[in-house]
Amino acid sequence: MRLLRIVPDNTKFDFMRFRRISFPVSAILSIVAIALFFFHGLNFGIDFVGGTLMEVQTKAGPADLSKMRTTIGSLHLGDFQLQQFGAPDDVLIRISEQPGGDVAQQAAVQKVRDALGDGVDYRRVEVVGPSVSNELLAYGTIGLVLAIFAILIYLWFRFEWQFALGAMIANVHDLVLTVGFMSLTHIDFDLTSIAALLTILGYSLNDTVVIYDRIREMLRRYKRLPMPDLLNASVNATLSRSIVTHVTVAMSLLALLLFGGQAIHSFTATMMFGVVLVGTYTSVFIASPILIYLGVGVGRMGGAEEPDSPPTVPSATPAKPSPPAQRARARR
Amino acid sequence: MLFFTRWKAVAILLTALAVCLCAVPSFFPESMVKNWPSWAQRHVVLGLDLQGGSHLLLEVDSGAVRKEQLQSINDDVLRVLRAARVPFTGRAIRGNGVEVHITRDTDYDTALSKLRELSQPLSGLAGTTGQRNIDITQNGGVITLTPSDAAVTERVRQAVDQSIEIIQRRINQLGLVEPTVEREGTNRIIVQVPGLQDPTRLKALLGQTAKLDFRMVDMSMTPEQAQDAHPSDSEVLDGEAPGEKYLIEKRVLVSGADLVDAQPGFDQRTNQPVVNFRFNSSGARKFAEATQANVGKPFAIVLDNKVISAPVIREPILGGSGQISGSYTVQSANDLAILLRAGALPAPLTIIEERTVGPGLGQDSINAGEHAAYVGAALVIVFMFATYGLFGLFANIAVAVNVAMIFGVLSLLSATLTLPGIAGIVLTVGIAVDSNVLIYERIREEVRGGRTAINAIDAGFSRALATILDSNITTFIAAAVLFYIGTGPVRGFAVTLGVGILTTLFTAFTLTRLIVAYWVRLWRPRVVPI
Numbered sequence: 001m002r003l004l005r006i007v008p009d010n011t012k013f014d015f016m017r018f019r020r021i022s023f024p025v026s027a028i029l030s031i032v033a034i035a036l037f038f039f040h041g042l043n044f045g046i047d048f049v050g051g052t053l054m055e056v057q058t059k060a061g062p063a064d065l066s067k068m069r070t071t072i073g074s075l076h077l078g079d080f081q082l083q084q085f086g087a088p089d090d091v092l093i094r095i096s097e098q099p100g101g102d103v104a105q106q107a108a109v110q111k112v113r114d115a116l117g118d119g120v121d122y123r124r125v126e127v128v129g130p131s132v133s134n135e136l137l138a139y140g141t142i143g144l145v146l147a148i149f150a151i152l153i154y155l156w157f158r159f160e161w162q163f164a165l166g167a168m169i170a171n172v173h174d175l176v177l178t179v180g181f182m183s184l185t186h187i188d189f190d191l192t193s194i195a196a197l198l199t200i201l202g203y204s205l206n207d208t209v210v211i212y213d214r215i216r217e218m219l220r221r222y223k224r225l226p227m228p229d230l231l232n233a234s235v236n237a238t239l240s241r242s243i244v245t246h247v248t249v250a251m252s253l254l255a256l257l258l259f260g261g262q263a264i265h266s267f268t269a270t271m272m273f274g275v276v277l278v279g280t281y282t283s284v285f286i287a288s289p290i291l292i293y294l295g296v297g298v299g300r301m302g303g304a305e306e307p308d309s310p311p312t313v314p315s316a317t318p319a320k321p322s323p324p325a326q327r328a329r330a331r332r
Numbered sequence: 333m334l335f336f337t338r339w340k341a342v343a344i345l346l347t348a349l350a351v352c353l354c355a356v357p358s359f360f361p362e363s364m365v366k367n368w369p370s371w372a373q374r375h376v377v378l379g380l381d382l383q384g385g386s387h388l389l390l391e392v393d394s395g396a397v398r399k400e401q402l403q404s405i406n407d408d409v410l411r412v413l414r415a416a417r418v419p420f421t422g423r424a425i426r427g428n429g430v431e432v433h434i435t436r437d438t439d440y441d442t443a444l445s446k447l448r449e450l451s452q453p454l455s456g457l458a459g460t461t462g463q464r465n466i467d468i469t470q471n472g473g474v475i476t477l478t479p480s481d482a483a484v485t486e487r488v489r490q491a492v493d494q495s496i497e498i499i500q501r502r503i504n505q506l507g508l509v510e511p512t513v514e515r516e517g518t519n520r521i522i523v524q525v526p527g528l529q530d531p532t533r534l535k536a537l538l539g540q541t542a543k544l545d546f547r548m549v550d551m552s553m554t555p556e557q558a559q560d561a562h563p564s565d566s567e568v569l570d571g572e573a574p575g576e577k578y579l580i581e582k583r584v585l586v587s588g589a590d591l592v593d594a595q596p597g598f599d600q601r602t603n604q605p606v607v608n609f610r611f612n613s614s615g616a617r618k619f620a621e622a623t624q625a626n627v628g629k630p631f632a633i634v635l636d637n638k639v640i641s642a643p644v645i646r647e648p649i650l651g652g653s654g655q656i657s658g659s660y661t662v663q664s665a666n667d668l669a670i671l672l673r674a675g676a677l678p679a680p681l682t683i684i685e686e687r688t689v690g691p692g693l694g695q696d697s698i699n700a701g702e703h704a705a706y707v708g709a710a711l712v713i714v715f716m717f718a719t720y721g722l723f724g725l726f727a728n729i730a731v732a733v734n735v736a737m738i739f740g741v742l743s744l745l746s747a748t749l750t751l752p753g754i755a756g757i758v759l760t761v762g763i764a765v766d767s768n769v770l771i772y773e774r775i776r777e778e779v780r781g782g783r784t785a786i787n788a789i790d791a792g793f794s795r796a797l798a799t800i801l802d803s804n805i806t807t808f809i810a811a812a813v814l815f816y817i818g819t820g821p822v823r824g825f826a827v828t829l830g831v832g833i834l835t836t837l838f839t840a841f842t843l844t845r846l847i848v849a850y851w852v853r854l855w856r857p858r859v860v861p862i
Contacts (some may be wrong), residue, residue, distance in 0.1 A: 002720040003862070010446060055693065101685045102391070109686075115533065122529065123693040127686040132389065136819075143817035148421060150809050193814070194751055195822045198814045199829065201760070203808030206763070209806060210770065213799040223659065241773040245721060246764040248712050252762035255708030256755055261700030263757055265694075271759075 006247070007240040012303030016228040016236050019289035026286055029258025030173055039182045042182035045190030046126060048140070050108055050133035053083060055124040056116065062088035074197045075111050087206035090123070140194040145199055148172065151205060161213050162294035178274040185269075192267040200274030203249070207242060207283040214238050215291065227296065230235050231288045242280065244271070250276045334790050334849040341850075341856060344842045348733055349834075355739035376742045379750035380687070382701075384694035385526035389685035392495060392537060392582040394488050396679045398428075399649050401479040401487060405466065408450050409477065413453050418443045422474075429478035440473070440495060488519045491678040491785035496521055502537050521681070529690050530770045533667070541669035541680050544588030545634040546619070548626060549642055551580040569632075571639045578639045580632050585622040590615025594672035598664040599635045599657055605665035606657040609672060616652025619778045635668075687820070701754035708758045709735075712765055720772050726851070727768035730844045734764045737835040738828065747831075750824030760832030763807070767840035770796040776862050785860045786852060793845055800840050 016151075046053050056063075068091060069082050078096050085092035095112070098104035105127050113122075148168065155164035175197055182189055214234040222230060253276065298312040336344075357375040365373055402425050409432055414419050415715050420431040420443070434443045451466040465483035469476045496513050499521065503511045512524040528534065548556075550566040555577040557566055566581050594609045619796055622631070622858050623645050633641040633656055641656050660668070712731070716724035738757060742749065775792030783791060808830060845854035 003721050004715075006719075009776070054490070102682045106539075106683055106686075110532070119569045121690060122688070123690045124684065125688040127683075129684040130390065130686045137836040139817040143813050146817075147810050147813040149811065151806050154805065154809060191818065191822045192825075195752060195814055195825050196816065199807075202810035203763070205806035205810075206766070206803040210420035210799055213802060217795075235776065238773075240776070241766075241769050244414075244769045244773070245762075248715060248765045248769075249607065249759070251711040252708040252758045253713060255711060256704045256758055257701060259704040259705075259707055260755060261697060261751075263697055263700070263751055267752065268754065 005148070005240075007243050009240075011236045011239055012207075012232075012244065013236060013239070014232055014290070018285055019292070022281075022285035022289070026173060027178070030176050033176050033183070036180045036183040041188045041265045042179070042183050042189040044188050045188045045193075046097075046128045046133070048133055048137040048192040050105070050128050052093075052095040052105060052112070052128075053124070053126040054093040054109075054112065054122065055097075055119040056093065057087075058089045058091070059120065065091065066199055068093075071115050072112060075115055075164045076109075077108050077111065079281060084244065085289050092121075094206065097130060102131060105129045105290060110174060119132050134139050136191060140191065143194060144175075144197060144201075147201060148196050151201070155205075155209075159212060159216065160296070162291060164298045165206045166287055166290040166294055166296075167205060167212065170282045171292060172279050173286060174200060174204045174274060174282050178270060180286070181273050182270060188264075188266040192264065195269040196267050198222055198272060204279040207245075207279055208287045209287055210241065210284055211235060211238050215288070215296075219296075227292050228289075231291065232260050235284055235288055244282070246276055246280055271310075308323055334786070334793070334852055336846060336849050341846055346845055348839075348843060349373060351740035351744075352733065352736040354743045355736055355742065356743075358743045367412060372481060374743050374746050376739065377746060377748045378698075379748045379753070379801075379821060379824055380524060380526060380694075381549065381689050381751050382694050382698050382749065383526050384529065384689050384691035385524065386528040386531040387687040387820065388523040388531065388535070388538070388683055389516070390495075390499075390521045391522065392488055392491050393521055393680045393682060394484065394519070397487050397491055398479065398484050400679070401484065402428075402430060403661050405450070405477050405479065407635070409447065412446050412450065416442060418446070426476075429476040431474055435472070442793040444468075444470070444475060447477065450477070452555065455492055478515045485518060488679075492519060492521060492676045495681060497525060498675050500539060500676055502670055503534070505670045505674065506537070507533065508534075520603050520684075523657050527687070527691070529688070531686065531688055533663075533681060535686075537667060537670065538681060539683065539750075540671055540675045541636050542588070542674070543636055543676040544585045544591070544672060545584045546622070547584055547634060548581045549630040550581050550631050552631065555579045569637055569639050571642070576639075578632060578642060580634065580639065585631070586611065586615050586618045588672060588676055590618070591672055594669040596662070596669045597655075599655070602657075604657060605660045605662045606655050606795045607660070607665050607669050607672070608655050609653065611652040613652070616650075618647060618652045619652055623650075652855075677678050697751045701751055705754060705758050709761055716765060716768075720862055721769075722828060722851075723772055725850070726844060726847045727765060729847060730768060730839045731761055731764045731845055733831075733836050734839045735761065737839070738832050741831045741835065742828065745827075745831075748824050749828070750821040752821045752825035753828040756825045756828035756832060760829065760836065764805075764832070764836040764839070767796075767800045767804075767836055768844055771840070771844065772801055772862055775860060779860055779862070785857050788860055789848060789852060793848075797841060801837065804833050804837055 010030075058064075065084065070082055071094065072082070072095075074225075077098065080093065080095045080178050082094075083092050084090065093112070094106060098108045100107075101201055109127055111127065148171075152164055152168050177198060178197060181187075182193065187193075211234055214237055215231060218225070218234050218264055220228050226231070234298070250272070255269055255274045256264065257272060337526050340457050354374070357372055358367070375628050406423070406425055409423055409430055412856055413423075413432070418439045419435040421435055422431065424431055426783045448468060451464045451468060453464055465480055465486075467478045467480050469478070496515060498631050498848070500511075500513050502523070503513065503523070508525050509527050511526075514522050516522050523534075523538065525531070525534065550563070553561065555564070555568050558566060558579045565583065569578050570576065571578055590611050591657045592610050592615075594607055597606055598604065613754060625644050627648060627785075628759045630642050631645045632639045641658055656668070713728045716727050718724070720727065737759065738760065741747075773794050774796045776790050778788035778795075779785070780789045781788075811826050811830040813835065814831065815823055818826055
């Protein structure tokens with residue numbers, strides 16, 4: 001049977017050429033993302049800033065949001081938000097953290113329950129007091145930093161330090177862009193978002209490690225090949241695998257996004273952005289070229305028992321007269 | 333890479349089969365599984381976000397525990413110095429310790445040695461060996477006794493253990509389904525009640541310390557006068573009605589610890605709900621003495637430092653039983669009886685986190701999760717088949733076994749499945765395919781490079797497996813960190829992700845290879861159909 005080939009065999013696309021564009025673009029995007037984080041801010045959920053979240057379903061027909069707003073407003077509980085959540089009879093109420101510690105949160109919940117009375121079903125109630133919210137925020141941040149360091153150490157162990165550093169820069173850049181995305185879209189940032197960020201880190205590294213493995217193999221075999229050519233060869237060789245895997249992961253995420261329901265919507269949207277869009281881009285256009293800048297392969301001058309170039313080498317470097325034998329091999 | 337001894341092949345298949353079978357109890361309803369033998373009963377537990385229920389996180393008030401210890405030291409200092417006939421002044425609780433000034437310098441050493449006897453070594457649990465429960469310092473003529481941090485921690489730990497018991501007793505009285513009450517950290521308790529939709533009554537029951545005391549009302553002055561005069565043996569307490577105040581003696585006649593039973597009932601005359609209580613023999617005796625000595629005077633029933641009733645003693649109560657009446661409804665009388673029967677909490681508990689999910693949302697989440705899982709799996713299966721043909725079929729089989737094994741491991745661990753956990757499984761399907769893709773793409777490359785079919789397949793496997801290991805380990809580290817810092821649903825995600833990676837590694841290294849190896853052996857292909 002004719003099999004589906006998204007990526008043709010023996011691609012010779014010159015990826016490394018783009019590094020003069022991709023690096024500045026990435027730098028700018030990162031700065032924009034960081035600026036968004038500081039000035040536009042993240043839509044922190046109650047997990048991190050405390051407060052109360054209630055998902056109520058009105059028993060009799062669609063909810064009257066303005067009436068509910070007045071009712072809750074009259075309780076003088078400070079800032080609160082009311083929005084429709086999915087179906088027209090589904091309302092999400094969010095009340096900011098009450099002054100007065102943990103006890104005050106409970107008091108506020110009781111007031112709202114009393115005020116809304118019997119006309120609503122409580123699908124979900126979440127109350128997070130100041131003690132817990134501070135802890136979750138601390139743990140979340142520490143967790144991210146810890147994961148980055150743990151993986152850095154593991155990569156250092158398995159590859160040379162330039163690889164470890166390159167991978168980390170590329171993937172932290174992933175996280176920065178994803179946080180920028182979350183700030184821009186005002187998506188809920190709670191504990192599941194930290195889960196999404198950590199997973200994005202893991203999967204992005206997945207990709208990067210596959211390419212690095214191939215680069216390492218090529219470094220051993222083709223000792224006289226200039227770095228840009230070698231990197232291009234590695235990326236081209238792994239391109240088919242990358243695309244296929246990204247398609248399958250994207251399919252899984254798409255299914256989750258479309259059918260997984262509102263409860264994990266923010267989680268899957270974040271993952272979709274981080275893994276599919278950004279992860280691919282950084283693995284190819286950042287993680288690989290950065291090795292050039294980190295000085296990988298400088299001073300390699302070994303005897304060439306192996307042929308001077310692998311089959312998939314585009315000419316990234318200006319044309320050099322190459323012996324006919326090489327060209328013949330490349331053409332096979 | 334393609335060579336499997338018969339034993340190895342059988343071992344792999346049996347392991348995979350065994351783990352998959354472990355998943356079976358999770359897919360049958362609870363009612364059926366209960367009747368199976370005990371070794372076949374381990375199953376996945378649905379998280380609260382999927383089955384609906386209440387999750388409460390309670391914190392023991394360490395400040396209150398420390399205050400109680402200070403009070404106890406304060407009383408002990410008085411007792412010890414009086415027994416040693418050492419005059420002193422200025423005995424008071426100041427800041428974190430009890431201070432006392434010894435009047436005569438000559439008594440100083442005696443006082444110090446007597447007070448030193450109060451300091452006991454702590455029992456050797458977890459890091460407290462060699463430490464004492466009270467630290468004694470001196471400054472000029474003033475001796476300060478401070479409860480050591482280790483002592484406070486130990487007392488908080490004990491308070492948590494006691495509280496867990498009492499909470500369990502209180503919850504059991506409500507007839508709730510399989511509640512979980514567990515310690516978390518040094519001073520917190522998790523209460524999880526599946527199926528509970530409105531935790532208001534539960535929160536009310538857990539929020540009350542329920543310390544019951546019987547004391548005499550101090551009739552020597554009015555409460556207002558006492559607020560200015562500050563008598564040392566009495567204190568002003570609030571009553572039930574707003575603004576109501578009483579002056580109550582500090583001395584406790586009988587305490588709630590001596591209660592042996594409390595039942596809700598109805599007053600014979602007024603038909604109002606009341607709580608009838610009974611003392612044990614020691615409590616009954618104390619109660620009899622107190623009421624005999626104070627006929628005609630009012631005595632106060634104090635619950636959590638609030639006067640809930642202050643009836644006048646008409647006649648001595650010798651039978652050791654009595655009645656608490658007030659503005660109780662049937663339910664509040666029942667609740668008070670529950671609190672009294674279960675016992676008083678050693679320290680106040682604060683609810684610092686609450687997450688309640690109704691059954692409607694729970695069922696919706698399960699449906700959504702299942703739906704997404706089926707659609708995602710279908711998409712991936714079709715895509716793999718279209719891209720790799722026969723080998724795609726092998727990959728799909730491997731992934732199917734992978735998912736079954738994930739459920740098997742989760743069942744063995746009796747792990748909790750949450751909605752993010754289901755998302756984790758769907759993601760694992762996406763990533764499990766990657767290991768197979770790595771192998772197949774490598775095989776394709778080897779074929780292009782000119783190897784024969786079998787050599788290409790062999791080389792594909794050997795070259796790809798190292799990469800598979802490396803790339804999966806990084807995701808595993810992320811999952812491990814997430815498990816450590818996460819709670820509840822997020823932790824469920826970390827667990828399924830981590831387990832998924834392990835099973836993916838197993839199936840990639842063994843199952844896919846096995847299937848391909850046997851196919852090669854049976855078909856002896858010249859061309860690799862990739």
